[in-house]
Amino acid sequence: MSKTVLVSGGAGFIGSHVTVELVQAGYDVVIADNMSNCDETNYKGVCAILGRELPFVKMDFCDAKAVRDLFAKYPIDAVIHFAAFKAVGESVAEPLKYYGNNLGSFINVLEAARAKEGGCNVLFSSSATVYGEPEQQPVTEQSPRQSATSPYGNTKQMCEDILRDSVKAYPGLKGIALRYFNPIGAHPSALIGELPRGVPNNLVPYITQTAIGKRECLSIFGDDYPTPDGTGQRDYIDIVDLAKAHVAAVTRMLDGKMKAGYEIFNVGTGRPCSVLELVKAFEKVNGLKLNYRITARRPGDIAAIWADPSYANAELGWKAERSVEDTLASAWAWEKHIAGKE
Numbered sequence: 001m002s003k004t005v006l007v008s009g010g011a012g013f014i015g016s017h018v019t020v021e022l023v024q025a026g027y028d029v030v031i032a033d034n035m036s037n038c039d040e041t042n043y044k045g046v047c048a049i050l051g052r053e054l055p056f057v058k059m060d061f062c063d064a065k066a067v068r069d070l071f072a073k074y075p076i077d078a079v080i081h082f083a084a085f086k087a088v089g090e091s092v093a094e095p096l097k098y099y100g101n102n103l104g105s106f107i108n109v110l111e112a113a114r115a116k117e118g119g120c121n122v123l124f125s126s127s128a129t130v131y132g133e134p135e136q137q138p139v140t141e142q143s144p145r146q147s148a149t150s151p152y153g154n155t156k157q158m159c160e161d162i163l164r165d166s167v168k169a170y171p172g173l174k175g176i177a178l179r180y181f182n183p184i185g186a187h188p189s190a191l192i193g194e195l196p197r198g199v200p201n202n203l204v205p206y207i208t209q210t211a212i213g214k215r216e217c218l219s220i221f222g223d224d225y226p227t228p229d230g231t232g233q234r235d236y237i238d239i240v241d242l243a244k245a246h247v248a249a250v251t252r253m254l255d256g257k258m259k260a261g262y263e264i265f266n267v268g269t270g271r272p273c274s275v276l277e278l279v280k281a282f283e284k285v286n287g288l289k290l291n292y293r294i295t296a297r298r299p300g301d302i303a304a305i306w307a308d309p310s311y312a313n314a315e316l317g318w319k320a321e322r323s324v325e326d327t328l329a330s331a332w333a334w335e336k337h338i339a340g341k342e
């Protein structure tokens with residue numbers, strides 16, 4: 001009998017790609033989302049890719065009763081928890097909104113998971129932001145975490161700790177935290193992708209919106225970093241590769257292959273890429289010129305971070321495979337799709 005995975009925040013950017021990969025790997029998926037930061041585009045795209053409707057529950061994970069009811073209704077073997085607020089700047093302006101939502105929803109998930117007969121597996125979507133500005137590159141899972149510079153970043157660290165402590169205390173509960181580097185791109189079908197509201201904060205949506213004419217000019221935030229070309233370096237990982245890491249992690253949990261009750265994996269490519277390199281690659285693969293200028297550094301940005309993914313590669317039997325060019329071609333195809341130009 002196939003196992004059931006609950007994907008909270010399954011109508012969002014990462015959740016929708018993970019849902020597709022889970023179903024294609026043979027899992028039953030229940031999507032739950034309060035639709036606070038997205039519309040139905042990605043849910044409809046998921047159904048179009050898979051050729052069928054999936055169970056979808058519109059609910060808020062801060063509502064403890066709704067979470068309990070969900071667990072009573074479906075035979076949930078594992079939960080992947082994406083439902084969270086994610087805007088760094090907003091979290092600084094409204095910390096209580098972020099702590100209340102991101103911690104409250106996760107605690108409700110863990111309460112329901114620990115109460116489940118037969119145990120439950122919880123996968124938390126964490127972030128490389130927990131490493132702060134690393135002293136050594138690439139970062140491994142043992143690299144020290146640093147004090148978070150925003151309430152958003154702090155919720156990632158706190159949820160990791162809440163999961164670790166809960167796994168220790170409650171028999172039957174198992175947990176994995178995946179620390180994402182910079183997820184970019186879209187599904188090769190161009191039916192699901194990133195849908196930022198308003199002006200994008202992240203680099204790739206800003207690039208594609210500039211290329212299509214929604215934005216006038218990309219600002220490259222600083223070219224005086226201590227990096228080879230002076231612009232910031234990150235580890236950009238294809239969204240489908242990232243989604244496949246979730247399938248590998250869930251399978252590891254469900255197959256009883258974990259080496260400890262709580263595990264952490266870096267999900268990155270291991271390749272540093274600068275802002276300028278990314279812009280050049282985007283121009284080359286898509287055959288266009290991008291309007292950009294160098295501006296001041298963005299407050300709070302670090303110079304560089306990239307992953308050592310070897311632990312995830314060895315333990316999950318997973319590796320990022322797509323080239324940054326293919327990923328940037330998929331990001332552009334998606335932008336054109338949502339602009340209705342294709």
Ligand code: UDP
Pocket residue numbers: 182201202203204206218219220221222231232233234275298301
């Ligand atoms: N960046 C940029 N212009 C933008 C957005 C981002 O130059 O409009 C740079 C940013 O300074 C960083 C990199 O792109 O070096 C990735 O930023 P993003 O916000 O996508 O992710 P972060 O690594 O900050 O989470």
